[in-house]
Amino acid sequence: MKSPSMSLIAGAAALAAVTAFAALTAPGGTADAAPAKAAARLPVERTSLVCPSPGLSPLSETTYTSVVPAGGGDGPAGTAELLKSTAADPDEGKKGDGKDKEKKKDDPGKPVLALKEPGKPVTAEAAGASTPALVGTATGRLAPGWTAQQTTVVEAGNGRGLLGVSCTAPDTSFWFPAASTAKSREDYVHLTNPDDTAAVADIELYGPEGSLKSDVGEGITVPARSSVPVLISTLTSQATDDVTVHVTTRTGRVGAVVRAADETAGSDWLSASTNPTGTLVLPGIPKDATSVRLVVFAPGDDDADLKVRLLGQTGAISPVGHESVHVKSRMTASVDLKDITKGQPGSLLLVPVQSGKNTPVVAALRVVRGTGDKQEVGYIPATAPVGARATVADNRDKGSVLSLTAPTADATVKVTASAGSKGGEQAVKKYTVKAGTTLEVDPxxxxxxKGAYALTVETESGGPVHASRTLTLPQGGVRMFTVQTLPDDRGTVEVPAARQDLSVLDD
Structure with a gap:
């Protein structure tokens, strides 16, 4: 049996050996404490997307386009697949705690879209009113910047229009200004759950006088890997032209987007506004817009007073009669800006009237092109800057227009057109955007x-740039269009630098 003194000596020797080894193998080969290195940005290893059910009418025709920008990373090959979700009945969402027994679901089968390599899009087609939502995951070198677009054409009848939406990353909170419960509108919130367990969501509505009370929007169960559409007008008895929709989850996460249909102006998808913040940019108002309506909501306890600025081709102007907008706390404010662009492309900038008072707000634009029975509607939510890189899929040989806005300082961006889905070689061009202006270009x-292609925008120098892409596909004399914003694709993530700290061994 070993003596206590020998045990202490052996323990001390072992600790000394461990300490010596740690010192020799520490970064820089020294035991001295070194200053922590800045966090590195590394490509993400996993990305999820959901695409809402496009089924609007038997006449609908949908194109899906999926792409990963070239040069995203050199990790393992990975996969990027979109599969059919299990369709859910519109009345299936009921109050629950997420533990409700779920109906048995069919195997979604093989992927609707499966990428094989970065830099080359893949496409798929679907038709009819029964097309389900899609859910998917990308891994490995196909994860950074994975982007998918869903584009639907409905030539006539209910829901006529060109409906485009960038498939959504699942989250726990979404804001949708510019929705409506008016008699002339039929707006649905589409909730899609990509995960293997049920999610429970709440939908809150806010009009010009504040909250539109409703118990029906609470505790909506979205079964695993399923999608539930909710008709907004069924959540309240009040018919209101301008409504802000707030989707949150109690458990799980969902992808959320609003399908807004107007009996006169057609239909399109309304994507979520960027998170509430004091300054907002809404880029890419078409130069031939005949009607522009701004809808703003302040979710906090304070009112917001905002300057309204149109960033045009040559600089910023204040719309006559609408130089500012007052937004009361938890109330939806709207401003009819009419044909604000006057034949020139532009973007809207909202900044606090009082410098330093950054009351968080969310906002979106309802944009109409054409008149009479030739009207077509589209939506532009406030969006975050392009940042390091942003991508929009499903561009055509003709019909795509790119809008670039630099609200505070000159900036230079690089725009890469990917290879085509059925052939073609990528093309690259650089653009400089002057401070306080909007630059509209044919990309x-x-x-x-051959086929469709993607556009990737990268900020190279200067201030922040906000961007959007307008896709126009004329049908039957109507200039059908849809606008998709290009926020940062979050293809990289900060990974803090780690170093060994032997102080944890101190008693």
Whole structure:
């Protein structure tokens, strides 16, 4: 049996050996404490997306386009697949705690879209009113910047229009200004759950006088890997032209987007506004817009007073009669800006009237092109800057227009047109955007293009840039269009630098 003194000596020797080894193998080969290194940005290893059910009418035709920008990373090959969700009945969402027994679901089968390599889009087609939502995950080198677009054409009848939406990353909170419960509108919130357990969501509505009370929007169960559409007008008895919709989850996460249909102006998808903040940019109002309506909501306890600025081709102007907008706490404010662009492309900038008072707000634009029975509607939510990189899929040989806005300082961006889905070589072009202006360009097109292609925008120098892409596909004399914003794709994530700290061994 070993003596206590020998045990202490052996323990001390072992600790000394461990300490010596740690010192020799520490970064820099020294035991001295070194200053912590800045966090590195590394490509993400997993990305999830959901696409809402496009089924609007038997006449609908939908194109899906999926792409990963080239040069995203050199990790394992990975996969990027979108599969059919299990369709859910519109009345299926009922109060619950997420533990409700779920009905048996069919195997979604093979992927609707499956990418094989970065830099080359893949496409798929669907038709009819029974097309389900899609859910998917990308891993490995196909995860950073994975982007998918859903584009639906409905030539006539209920829901006529060109409806485009960038498939959504699942989250726990979404804001949708510019929705409506008016008699002339039929707006649905589509909730899609990509996970293997049920999610429970709440839908809150806010009009010009504040909250639109309703118990029906509470505790909506979205079964695993399923989608539930909720008709907004059924959540309240009040018919209101301008409504802000807030979707949150109690358990789990969902992808959320609003399908807004107007009996006169057609229909389109309304994507979520960027998170509440004091300054907002809404980029890419078409130059031939005949009607522009701004809808703003202040979710906090304070009112917001905002300057309204149109950033045009040559600089910023204040719309006559609408130089500012007052937004009361938890109330929806709207401003009819009419044909504000006057034949020139532009973007809207909202900034606090009082410097330093950054009351958080969310906002969106309802934009109409055409008149009479030739009207078509689209929506532009406030969006975050392009940041390091942003991508929009499903561009065509003709019909795509890119809007670039630099609200505070000159900036230079690089725009890459990917290879085509059926052939063609990528093309690259650089643009400089002057401070306080909007630059509208016909983007580069891949040489020898066949099929659809993607556009990737990267900020190279200068201040922040906000961007959107307008896709126009005329049908039956109507200039059908849809606008998609390009926020940062979050293809990289900060990974803090780690170093060994032997102080944890101290008693």
């Amino acid at each position: 580069p097109v891949p040489s020898g293009l």
